[in-house]
Amino acid sequence: MSAAETLYPLHNGIGNMVRDFFPESAFYINAVLGLTALIILVSSLASILIYLERKVSGHFQVRLGPMRVGYHGILQPIADGLKLILKEILKPKGADALTFYLAPMFPLTATFLIMAILPYDHHLQLADPAGGVLYVLGISGLTVLGLLLAGWSSNNKLSLLGAIRAAAQMISFEISLALIILMIVMVSGTASLREIVLSQQGLIFDWWIFKLPFLGILAFIMYLVVSTAELNRTPFDLAEAESELTAGFHTEYSGMSFAMFFFAEFVNMFISAALATTFFLGGFHAPLIGISFVDHILNSIPGFIWFFGKTFFIIFIYMWFRWTFPRLRIDQLMSLEWKMMLPVNLILLMMVGVFMVLGWAG
Amino acid sequence: MQNYEKMNDIFNTYPPMKQKNVPKESLLEHSTRYLKKICTGFYSLIQGMDITLKYFLNPKKVITQQYPENRDTLKMFDRFRGPVSLPHNENGEHACTACGICEKACPNGSISILATKDVSGRKVLGQYIYRISQCTFCGLCVEACPFGAIVLAKDFELTVYDRNELTWVLNKSKSQGSSDTSQGEYS
Numbered sequence: 001m002s003a004a005e006t007l008y009p010l011h012n013g014i015g016n017m018v019r020d021f022f023p024e025s026a027f028y029i030n031a032v033l034g035l036t037a038l039i040i041l042v043s044s045l046a047s048i049l050i051y052l053e054r055k056v057s058g059h060f061q062v063r064l065g066p067m068r069v070g071y072h073g074i075l076q077p078i079a080d081g082l083k084l085i086l087k088e089i090l091k092p093k094g095a096d097a098l099t100f101y102l103a104p105m106f107p108l109t110a111t112f113l114i115m116a117i118l119p120y121d122h123h124l125q126l127a128d129p130a131g132g133v134l135y136v137l138g139i140s141g142l143t144v145l146g147l148l149l150a151g152w153s154s155n156n157k158l159s160l161l162g163a164i165r166a167a168a169q170m171i172s173f174e175i176s177l178a179l180i181i182l183m184i185v186m187v188s189g190t191a192s193l194r195e196i197v198l199s200q201q202g203l204i205f206d207w208w209i210f211k212l213p214f215l216g217i218l219a220f221i222m223y224l225v226v227s228t229a230e231l232n233r234t235p236f237d238l239a240e241a242e243s244e245l246t247a248g249f250h251t252e253y254s255g256m257s258f259a260m261f262f263f264a265e266f267v268n269m270f271i272s273a274a275l276a277t278t279f280f281l282g283g284f285h286a287p288l289i290g291i292s293f294v295d296h297i298l299n300s301i302p303g304f305i306w307f308f309g310k311t312f313f314i315i316f317i318y319m320w321f322r323w324t325f326p327r328l329r330i331d332q333l334m335s336l337e338w339k340m341m342l343p344v345n346l347i348l349l350m351m352v353g354v355f356m357v358l359g360w361a362g
Numbered sequence: 363m364q365n366y367e368k369m370n371d372i373f374n375t376y377p378p379m380k381q382k383n384v385p386k387e388s389l390l391e392h393s394t395r396y397l398k399k400i401c402t403g404f405y406s407l408i409q410g411m412d413i414t415l416k417y418f419l420n421p422k423k424v425i426t427q428q429y430p431e432n433r434d435t436l437k438m439f440d441r442f443r444g445p446v447s448l449p450h451n452e453n454g455e456h457a458c459t460a461c462g463i464c465e466k467a468c469p470n471g472s473i474s475i476l477a478t479k480d481v482s483g484r485k486v487l488g489q490y491i492y493r494i495s496q497c498t499f500c501g502l503c504v505e506a507c508p509f510g511a512i513v514l515a516k517d518f519e520l521t522v523y524d525r526n527e528l529t530w531v532l533n534k535s536k537s538q539g540s541s542d543t544s545q546g547e548y549s
Contacts, residue, residue, distance in 0.1 A: 060414045064426040324414045325407065340400070 015123070034126045038115055042267055047077035049266040053319060060323035087255035092155050095252065099153035104257040106146030107264030111271060113139045118274050119194045121284045121303040132193040133181050136275065137174070140230070143268065144170045147239070147249045150261070154252040162248025165330060166232055166239030172337045173229040173236075179345040180223050183352050184208055184279045197283030203290050207282040213360060215352055220280045222348070224314075226341060227272040228321055229333070231265070235325035236333060273314035274307070281310045438516040443499040446473070446492050447515040448532040456533055457511035460487040467506035472496035487533055494520065495528040 014033065019026040051066070051074065058065025066073030091100055114136055116126040129135050144167050151163020185191050187208060188199040200207045209216045229236040240248030250261045277283055284303030288295045328336070387395075417423075427436060438444070448456050460477040472495075478488035504512055512532075522528060 056418070059418045059421055059424070062417050062424050062426075064424050064428075067428065320411060320414065320418075324410045 034116075038112065038126060042112060042115060042263075045270055046263040046266050047081065049270060049315070050080065050262075051077045052315070053266070056316065056319045057323050060320070081259070084255055084259040089255040089257050090252070092252045094155040096153040096155075099149050100252075101257065103146050103150035103153060104253065104260035104264075106149065107143045107268070108260045110139050110142035110146070111264050111267040113142075114271050115267070117193060118271070119197050119278060119283055120307050124304055125194060128192055128194045131191045133185055133191040133196075136193075137178055137181070140174070143264065146261075146264075150253065151249040154249070156252050158245045158247075159249050159251045162239045162245045162251070165245075166249060169232065169236065169238060169333060170230055172334065173226050173341075176222070176226045176337060176341045176345050177230055179342075179349055180219055180226065181279065183219055183349050186349075186352060187212065187356065193278050197278055197285070200282040200285060202285075202288070204282070204287040207280060207285075209280040212352065212355065215348060215355065216280065219348060220276070222341065222345065223276055223280065224317065224321075227276065228318060229337070231268055231272055231318070233269070233318060234322040235327050237327060238330055238333060269315060269318055270311065273311045273318065276314050277307060277310040281314075283307060438518065442514075442516055442518075443501055444515040444517045445494050445497065445499070445520065445530075446503060446512050446532065448490055448512055450534055454534060456487075457509045458487045458490060458533065459509060459511075460485055461508070463506045463508060464503035464512060467502045469500065469502065470496045470498060473503060490532040492530045492532050493528065494530060495525065 015026075015030050018029050018033070022029055054076065055065040055073070066076040069075040069079050089101075091097060117129060117132050117135060119125045119128070147166045147170075148163050151159045151161075151166070154160070184196060188196045190196060190199065200211070205211065207216075209220045212219070232239045239245075240250070245251070250258055253261060284307045286295075286298040286301060286303070286306050288298060429436065448458060450456050460475050462475045462477075465473045465475050472493045474491040474493075476488040476491060477485050480486045499514065501514055504514055
């Protein structure tokens with residue numbers, strides 16, 4: 001039992017209550033409760049993020065965004081969801097039926113699997129595998145598989161082109177992403193997401209973005225760029241470049257199978273932002289500044305609020321990127337990765353190693 | 363050589379445009395150019411983000427109008443082109459002399475000037491016929507008018523149920539009082 005207990009660190013109030021009442025079957029009940037919470041979180045997050053995206057993009061473009069459905073359009077995601085549920089799922093002639101219906105499930109599954117290991121608070125995490133970072137990198141490959149299958153099975157040249165572009169882009173940028181994460185693993189000395197957060201305990205200057213002199217903030221900016229590319233968002237949205245490929249890999253999808261891609265895209269944005277929070281911004285720790293009076297107030301705010309606050313701040317930065325920058329061309333994208341990001345990342349990794357040997361890294 | 367490098371920087375063509383007999387640049391020159399490109403690139407990105415952030419932080423400046431709700435307070439913009447109208451002063455007089463230049467200037471034939479003679483035998487405006495169904499709101503009539511008698515109004519709620527209602531008589535006859543959009547018998 002002890003091994004399972006370390007793998008599922010649900011030591012919060014509800015988990016302990018279940019253990020008190022049902023000591024025999026607590027393990028299973030807690031897992032079911034956690035998964036239910038996760039499903040609710042993912043579905044509500046997707047609708048919140050879609051609403052936010054539309055509102056924020058509207059204001060970035062001097063528009064208002066949705067205003068009609070409910071007060072300032074807050075019921076808009078529900079209306080969108082109803083529309084998508086009622087729509088027919090069309091299959092193009094000559095499409096591979098099994099793959100066509102299977103493909104949208106991969107990205108959504110990947111989001112669920114990664115959301116399960118994010119440390120939301122001290123004891124609010126479904127599972128904490130020791131190699132959490134490896135798990136994240138491995139699971140995010142499922143998204144690429146889903147996109148490729150969708151593009152291939154649609155029997156549409158634009159879908160296939162979009163899928164190939166998406167796969168090439170995500171595989172290229174995953175190298176840089178892995179190198180940046182490797183840097184954090186090096187300095188924190190652990191690959192478990194919870195331990196990485198705990199290694200940043202203390203003042204705001206103990207977060208990895210500030211703790212590594214100069215390198216931390218550089219790595220953070222690089223993480224933002226690389227993860228934007230990994231998410232297939234503008235300015236790196238070549239996979240679904242509207243002006244060239246109609247909609248890329250999901251051109252032929254409609255109804256709920258389109259909604260799965262759409263949800264996965266938005267929840268992936270949350271996951272990227274949450275990982276940035278975990279790696280650089282101290283996860284669920286409050287931004288303590290060393291003045292005891294202020295710190296007391298900051299500490300009284302629960303950790304998951306800090307976590308979601310930081311995450312939504314980074315999501316805002318992603319949206320800001322999206323509605324400001326124009327799209328890159330495919331050769332510019334590849335030269336950015338292979339000629340700029342990768343060499344700079346390797347140099348950064350080397351410098352972090354030097355810093356650690358000299359004892360400057362925290 | 364300078365030009366080609368500049369063009370490569372701007373367009374980032376693949377394969378890069380090359381000129382023959384170019385002396386090979388040294389590693390120092392190359393790395394300086396590389397660093398400069400990164401710095402100027404970041405600066406221009408930050409400039410763009412600054413502009414969008416200013417838009418985001420000023421929600422009162424949005425252009426979108428919540429139309430049916432703000433119908434009473436909605437004021438159309440200066441450059442808005444609505445239907446042609448003939449402004450009358452407080453005595454019910456207008457500046458039109460029935461010269462017919464606007465009629466000739468109109469590319470669609472949507473204006474007809476019907477002139478009459480008053481008691482002293484002078485040519486005056488009888489009826490200013492304006493067929494809004496043919497009008498493209500180009501404003502050439504307003505530009506052509508030598509007396510500044512006509513303007514493009516700011517109205518935009520112009521829907522009617524009958525096609526005949528789209529022929530307007532713009533001048534108000536003094537006896538009948540104000541009937542700006544009297545139905546036309548001249549369609």
